[in-house]
Amino acid sequence: MGDTIALERRYGATNYAPLPIVLTRGEGAWLWDDTGKRYLDMLSAYSAVSFGHGHPKLVKALSEQAARLAVTSRAFHSDKLSPFLAKLCEVTGMDRALPMNTGAEAVETAIKCARKWAYVVKKVPRDTAEILVCDGNFHGRTTTIVGFSSEPQYRDDFGPHSGGFRRVPFGDAKALAAAITPNTAAFLVEPVQGEAGIVVPPAGYLTECARICRDRNVLLIVDEVQTGLGRTGRILAIHHEGVKPDGLVLGKALGGGLLPVSAFLARDEVMGVFKPGDHGSTFGGNALGAAVGLASLEVLLEERLAERAAAMGAHLLQRLRAISSPIVTDVRGQGLLIGVELDPRKVSARRFVETLLKHGVLSKDTHGTVARFAPPLIVERADLDWAVDRIRDALREYGPVYEKAA
Numbered sequence: 001m002g003d004t005i006a007l008e009r010r011y012g013a014t015n016y017a018p019l020p021i022v023l024t025r026g027e028g029a030w031l032w033d034d035t036g037k038r039y040l041d042m043l044s045a046y047s048a049v050s051f052g053h054g055h056p057k058l059v060k061a062l063s064e065q066a067a068r069l070a071v072t073s074r075a076f077h078s079d080k081l082s083p084f085l086a087k088l089c090e091v092t093g094m095d096r097a098l099p100m101n102t103g104a105e106a107v108e109t110a111i112k113c114a115r116k117w118a119y120v121v122k123k124v125p126r127d128t129a130e131i132l133v134c135d136g137n138f139h140g141r142t143t144t145i146v147g148f149s150s151e152p153q154y155r156d157d158f159g160p161h162s163g164g165f166r167r168v169p170f171g172d173a174k175a176l177a178a179a180i181t182p183n184t185a186a187f188l189v190e191p192v193q194g195e196a197g198i199v200v201p202p203a204g205y206l207t208e209c210a211r212i213c214r215d216r217n218v219l220l221i222v223d224e225v226q227t228g229l230g231r232t233g234r235i236l237a238i239h240h241e242g243v244k245p246d247g248l249v250l251g252k253a254l255g256g257g258l259l260p261v262s263a264f265l266a267r268d269e270v271m272g273v274f275k276p277g278d279h280g281s282t283f284g285g286n287a288l289g290a291a292v293g294l295a296s297l298e299v300l301l302e303e304r305l306a307e308r309a310a311a312m313g314a315h316l317l318q319r320l321r322a323i324s325s326p327i328v329t330d331v332r333g334q335g336l337l338i339g340v341e342l343d344p345r346k347v348s349a350r351r352f353v354e355t356l357l358k359h360g361v362l363s364k365d366t367h368g369t370v371a372r373f374a375p376p377l378i379v380e381r382a383d384l385d386w387a388v389d390r391i392r393d394a395l396r397e398y399g400p401v402y403e404k405a406a
């Protein structure tokens with residue numbers, strides 16, 4: 001382990017600070033390190049591995065397609081792209097899909113689409129369109145995207161930033177209404193803020209945002225890169241409120257934990273602003289990614305993983321909330337996207353996830369104070385119970401722990 005980590009430290013950029021563990025194998029919800037020790041994956045690569053490690057159907061789709069045809073570029077049609085796009089639209093209720101690779105690229109696609117829609121359809125004067133985003137947002141790491149982050153570390157020292165973005169408080173529909181101007185093209189929002197620490201907005205927030213956007217001719221674009229495809233207990237997190245957006249961003253789990261596959265989806269007249277040559281990606285929509293993306297959507301539906309996430313998430317949330325510990329200040333979440341807020345005066349979230357690692361549970365700190373739990377949606381109830389026992393053991397290292405009465 002030491003050699004591997006030292007080699008990475010020697011030759012790699014230091015833009016990550018991984019936990020000190022070298023993983024060598026994964027199966028379902030479990031991972032193994034180079035000493036053979038087993039861990040429960042309670043992070044799922046930030047939801048990219050929602051369907052578990054090495055899902056047989058996904059590995060089969062990947063290997064069969066890799067052997068047949070992988071990449072052609074979009075200069076030609078492939079027989080795999082159209083069934084993938086059709087299924088993606090059917091599953092999400094959107095009209096059209098534009099495939100990309102990473103989440104950030106799909107967000108960039110959404111931004112370009114919203115701006116062109118503003119100029120061509122809404123008739124906003126050229127180069128004055130504005131997109132509203134939220135405080136605490138996380139939409140990726142491109143230079144445009146970090147420019148509208150409220151997190152100084154993500155933003156500062158990477159300027160000059162592109163203009164045309166303004167932040168409003170998350171969870172406050174009145175603030176959104178007050179910020180809209182005739183030049184507002186779109187409101188870009190995460191249904192639950194993942195990176196910000198699993199922040200769930202008040203009930204009715206997204207419904208109200210959708211109403212405001214509709215009334216004011218502003219596109220509602222939801223970024224479900226992390227929350228989408230079953231994670232929160234519905235296929236999309238916006239389904240909790242029956243919201244129909246104008247644009248939708250998906251990524252992570254769409255690649256079945258095997259490949260980067262993302263997409264921007266939109267209503268017909270919104271996506272219609274793109275003409276040949278306006279936008280593209282050499283790898284976006286490649287046959288290999290499309291085959292895996294289609295298989296991922298089939299797994300999501302066949303295994304009823306959204307329902308499973310709802311049931312398992314409710315169970316995990318209830319069991320975590322039943323633990324009383326002096327270092328835990330809040331437990332919150334939706335489906336299998338759960339954050340445990342820790343008292344920073346007593347322990348840093350980083351130190352706590354290192355303690356969890358020792359106990360065999362892999363998770364990740366976010367924003368210094370939150371440990372996030374997002375296991376693969378295929379996780380067994382018994383595995384979650386095992387994890388809760390380990391989390392309790394870890395908490396016990398920082399003070400007395402007892403079970404609250406039901």
Ligand SMILES: Cc1ncc(COP(=O)(O)O)c(C=O)c1O
Nearest residue numbers: 102103104138139140223225226
């Ligand atoms: C909501 C959201 N949008 C976009 C992204 C960026 O995705 P990627 O890292 O694939 O570029 C992330 C990644 O964590 C995310 O959580």
